[in-house]
Structures are given as structure tokens and as C-alpha cells.
Amino acid sequence: MILFDRVSFCYNKNQETSFILKEVSFSFKKGAVNGLIGKNGCGKSTIARLIVGLLEPSDGKITITDEFNAKPYYFSGMIFQNPDNQIVGTTIGDDIAFGLENFNLSSDEINDSINKAASLFHFENMLDIPVSKLSGGQKQMLCIASVIALNPCWIVFDEPTSHLDPWARIEFWKIINELVINKTIGIIVISQLPEDINRFDNICVLNDGEIYFNDSVNKFKELKSLPYGIEFPEGWKLEKLLEDEK
Amino acid sequence: MFNKVKLKFRNLNPITKGFLCVIYILIFSFFCKSWQIGLVMNLFVLLSCLFIDEDVIQLIISLKKILLLLIIVAIFQGFSGNEFNYVNALSTIFRIIGVFFVATLYTKVSTQNELLYFWEKCFKPLKLFGVSSSEYALTMVIAIRFLPVFMDEIERIKIAQIARGAKLKTNSIVSAINFMPLLIPILTQAIMRSEELADAMEVRGYSTERPRSLYKKYSFGKYDFLTIFFTTIIIVVLAYIK
Numbered sequence: 001m002i003l004f005d006r007v008s009f010c011y012n013k014n015q016e017t018s019f020i021l022k023e024v025s026f027s028f029k030k031g032a033v034n035g036l037i038g039k040n041g042c043g044k045s046t047i048a049r050l051i052v053g054l055l056e057p058s059d060g061k062i063t064i065t066d067e068f069n070a071k072p073y074y075f076s077g078m079i080f081q082n083p084d085n086q087i088v089g090t091t092i093g094d095d096i097a098f099g100l101e102n103f104n105l106s107s108d109e110i111n112d113s114i115n116k117a118a119s120l121f122h123f124e125n126m127l128d129i130p131v132s133k134l135s136g137g138q139k140q141m142l143c144i145a146s147v148i149a150l151n152p153c154w155i156v157f158d159e160p161t162s163h164l165d166p167w168a169r170i171e172f173w174k175i176i177n178e179l180v181i182n183k184t185i186g187i188i189v190i191s192q193l194p195e196d197i198n199r200f201d202n203i204c205v206l207n208d209g210e211i212y213f214n215d216s217v218n219k220f221k222e223l224k225s226l227p228y229g230i231e232f233p234e235g236w237k238l239e240k241l242l243e244d245e246k
Numbered sequence: 247m248f249n250k251v252k253l254k255f256r257n258l259n260p261i262t263k264g265f266l267c268v269i270y271i272l273i274f275s276f277f278c279k280s281w282q283i284g285l286v287m288n289l290f291v292l293l294s295c296l297f298i299d300e301d302v303i304q305l306i307i308s309l310k311k312i313l314l315l316l317i318i319v320a321i322f323q324g325f326s327g328n329e330f331n332y333v334n335a336l337s338t339i340f341r342i343i344g345v346f347f348v349a350t351l352y353t354k355v356s357t358q359n360e361l362l363y364f365w366e367k368c369f370k371p372l373k374l375f376g377v378s379s380s381e382y383a384l385t386m387v388i389a390i391r392f393l394p395v396f397m398d399e400i401e402r403i404k405i406a407q408i409a410r411g412a413k414l415k416t417n418s419i420v421s422a423i424n425f426m427p428l429l430i431p432i433l434t435q436a437i438m439r440s441e442e443l444a445d446a447m448e449v450r451g452y453s454t455e456r457p458r459s460l461y462k463k464y465s466f467g468k469y470d471f472l473t474i475f476f477t478t479i480i481i482v483v484l485a486y487i488k
Contacts, residue, residue, distance in 0.1 A: 052449050078449045085439050086446030090358040090391050097359075097461040102451035110461035132394055150450065 002028040002051060002154065002186070007060035009046055020046045022209045023060065028154075028202075030066065030186040033176060035200030035217075037191060039229030042206040044190045048156040051188070052078045069151040069184055072103035076154040077147035081162055083139035092118070092134075092142055093127035099150045117149035121175070137168030144175065154186040155179075161196060173199050194233040205230065252299040254469045256355050262470040264364035267352035269477055274344035277484040281333055284340025290480075291347045298355055305347060312346055353390075359462050362387045381454050388443070396436065403431050 009021040020043045028034040049055040089095030100110040118124045121141045161169045203220045205213040207227040278284040295302045324335035369379035
């Protein structure tokens with residue numbers, strides 16, 4: 001479980017008005033797809049960066065209560081929006097190996113982890129293929145494989161589907177669901193797409209640096225209104241219209 | 247059988263590959279004073295393509311990338327005296343072609359990890375001055391990895407500017423000035439990309455303070471010794487001719 005206890009964050013400590021997060025307290029649990037939504041600049045990516053340790057909270061405490069999965073004992077990984085900006089290796093094998101090499105693992109351990117992660121994403125026979133020959137969807141899958149190879153407790157996806165075509169999105173959500181069923185890796189997905197909301201089990205809605213809503217998707221459906229800039233998926237709106245007509 | 251030999255030569259130890267690349271660049275730079283030696287050495291490099299499974303024709307075609315440079319250098323070298331000196335122009339052209347062939351082949355037969363391994367070893371003495379060798383080596387390798395990405399980015403920005411009425415397609419000197427507005431978006435994109443890449447690397451555990459391991463093991467084999475032996479013979483012969 002990830003616990004945010006009265007966490008505040010501001011980029012400029014001299015300006016009290018520049019708080020991105022204002023004493024927010026909430027938690028994310030494993031075994032479910034945790035969604036984080038909100039309009040631009042509300043602090044979603046800041047929360048993601050706080051979880052993976054790229055930023056330190058200005059005030060409050062973030063606690064991860066889960067135990068490590070396996071070597072290299074890595075807490076949380078993050079998948080960014082644009083896969084092109086996060087692939088380091090020139091081949092699939094090189095890129096998956098990059099993270100493992102950073103933890104100074106032995107050659108055999110690294111090869112073992114590469115093979116396991118690659119087989120999950122059907123890359124086992126493509127390890128020597130240059131990254132430049134992959135499609136956008138395959139690049140995104142490679143980014144996920146590279147993080148999964150590190151056996152993280154949690155993975156934060158920062159708008160992962162925005163660069164994917166509809167078919168690649170279906171494939172992406174299949175993999176996420178498999179990870180959720182296995183319960184070894186906690187999943188947090190940041191998204192602005194109403195269609196992604198359908199896939200979440202729990203939703204945390206951020207509005208101007210504060211938590212507006214944090215509960216199950218069924219309770220989210222019952223909300224009468226949403227903050228400006230956030231909308232229900234079209235399917236839900238139609239369902240509501242039909243119910244109202246009845 | 248020959249395919250196995252080709253694979254062996256292609257997969258030489260990264261240090262051997264890097265060492266050979268440096269040595270042959272030095273040979274072309276300092277030993278090929280006459281056009282005959284330059285021609286023979288270039289033919290030798292082309293012949294070596296057969297042993298490392300590289301397409302000779304493609305390598306020759308790739309020369310068109312430096313054609314303008316060759317013409318300019320040939321003109322300057324040729325007119326260095328009172329009349330046009332063909333021998334001088336030819337020998338310089340062969341030296342440049344040789345360096346180009348060697349550098350191209352080296353980057354073609356070396357993977358990112360191999361480049362990283364070799365450069366890390368090369369920069370190791372810099373540790374005495376407090377400079378992290380692995381950091382510099384990784385920076386160079388990432389720069390190579392991102393070259394095609396930036397070429398795509400430049401093309402994309404160019405098309406966007408043309409669509410908004412910029413005249414970038416003419417071949418005049420004025421068009422070079424027209425390219426100036428492209429610099430700012432390209433620079434901005436480069437900074438944004440590097441920031442996100444730095445974050446992604448940090449999230450995946452990269453730190454300059456911790457030691458890193460390499461997942462591929464490299465060892466010296468008989469093919470490494472064979473190529474070094476051959477190169478030594480070439481150096482001795484060239485030194486004797488000189």
C-alpha cells in the first residue's frame with residue numbers, strides 16, 4: 001500500500017501560493033487498477049514523481065508498506081508518456097538490460113530477468129532488433145518490459161495510452177489486467193482520457209492540488225457533478241440517460 | 247564455415263574493435279602519403295567487409311554523403327601549387343575515404359554496449375582528474391542512440407514550418423538563413439527530451455555514484471589476436487615503405 005499522509009508540495013518554497021499539492025492524504029492498494037485523474041496542472045504528474053522518488057515532498061510523509069518482490073529489490077517504476085524519450089538502449093535486449101545493469105547484478109541474473117520480461121511481452125526472439133524498427137505500441141510495451149524486469153512493487157503509468165492506437169490500447173489494458181490479477185505489482189494509471197476511466201477499479205480525482213474524490217469506480221459513477229475539465233465516459237452518460245428515461 | 251568465420255570477426259572483443267578503428271584512422275592519417283598506398287589500403291578495407299558480413303556496394307554508395315567535402319578538399323589540395331596537382335588531390339581524397347570507411351564500419355559492427363564498454367575503458371584514466379568515465383561514455387552512446395530521433399524531429403518541424411508558409415525547400419544560400427527559425431523549436435525539443443530521459447534513467451536506478459555491471463561478457467579469442475597480428479604486419483610494412 002502507498003500512503004500519502006498530509007503531503008504538500010511546491011516547486012518554489014519562497015512562494016506560498018505556488019503549492020501544487022495541499023496537505024493531501026490518500027492511499028493506493030495493490031490488486032486493483034488505481035486511476036488518478038484531473039485536469040492539466042492539478043498535480044497528477046507531481047504525485048507520480050513523488051511516488052517514484054524523483055521529487056521530495058515539501059511537507060508530510062509518503063509510506064510504501066509493501067515488501068520487496070525479488071532482486072534487485074526495487075520499489076517503484078514509472079512509465080512516461082512518450083516511449084521515445086525513455087528508451088535508452090539501441091536494441092530491445094540492451095534497453096531491458098539497462099535498468100538491471102544499474103543495480104550491478106551479475107551477467108547471469110541480468111540475462112535471466114531479460115528473458116523473463118521479454119517472454120511476457122513476446123520479445124523473446126527479438127532481443128537483437130533495433131528499437132528504431134518498433135512501432136509506437138511495441139515501444140510502449142518495451143518500456144513496460146524494461147520496468148517489469150526490475151521486479152518493482154509498484155508501477156506508475158503517466159498517461160500511457162495517449163500515444164497508442166486503439167488496438168495497442170486494448171493490448172496495453174490486457175497486460176495491466178494480468179499484472180493486477182497476479183497482485184505482485186501495484187498499478188497506478190494517470191489518464192485524462194474518459195475511455196480509460198472505464199478500466200479503473202478505484203479512482204482518485206485531483207482538483208487544484210486537493211483530493212476531490214477517492215473511492216471505487218461504482219461510487220464515482222454516482223457522483224452528480226465533476227470538477228471543471230473532467231467528464232464521465234460517453235458510455236456512462238448514455239447509461240444515465242437511459243435510466244432517466246425509464 | 248565461412249559464415250562462422252564472418253560471425254567471429256564481426257563479434258570481436260569491443261576493445262579490439264575500438265583499437266583497430268583508432269589504429270586504421272591513424273594509418274590513413276599519417277602513413278598514406280601517396281595515392282597508391284591510399285588506394286591499396288582502401289581496397290584492403292573494402293576486402294575486409296567480406297570478413298565481417300558488410301555490404302561493400304552499400305559502403306561505396308554511402309560515399310555520396312561526403313561527396314561535397316571530397317570535391318572541396320580535392321580542389322583546395324589540387325590548387326595548392328602553381329598548377330593543379332592530381333597526385334596531391336588523389337592522396338588526400340583516399341585518406342578521407344579511408345577514415346570514412348573505417349569509422350562507418352566500426353559503428354556498423356559495434357552495438358551500443360560494445361561502444362560503451364570500449365569508451366569506458368578509454369576514459370578510465372580521466373578518473374585521476376575526478377571525471378567519471380562511465381558518465382561520459384554513456385552520454386556519447388545516448389547521443390548516438392538519439393541521432394535518428396532528432397533527425398525525425400527536425401523533419402517534422404520542417405514540414406510544420408513549410409505548411410505554415412516557410413520557404414525551406416529552395417537550394418539557395420537564403421534558404422540556409424530561412425532555417426534559423428527551426429533552431430529554437432529543435433533546441434526546446436532537445437532540452438525537453440533530455441529532461442524526460444534523465445528522469446526515466448533515474449527511475450530505472452541510474453546513478454553516477456553506484457557501480458554498474460554489463461550483461462554481456464567479452465573475452466579475447468584467437469580472432470582478436472589474429473586481427474591485431476595482421477594490423478601489426480601492415481604497420482611494419484607501411485613503416486618500411488615510408
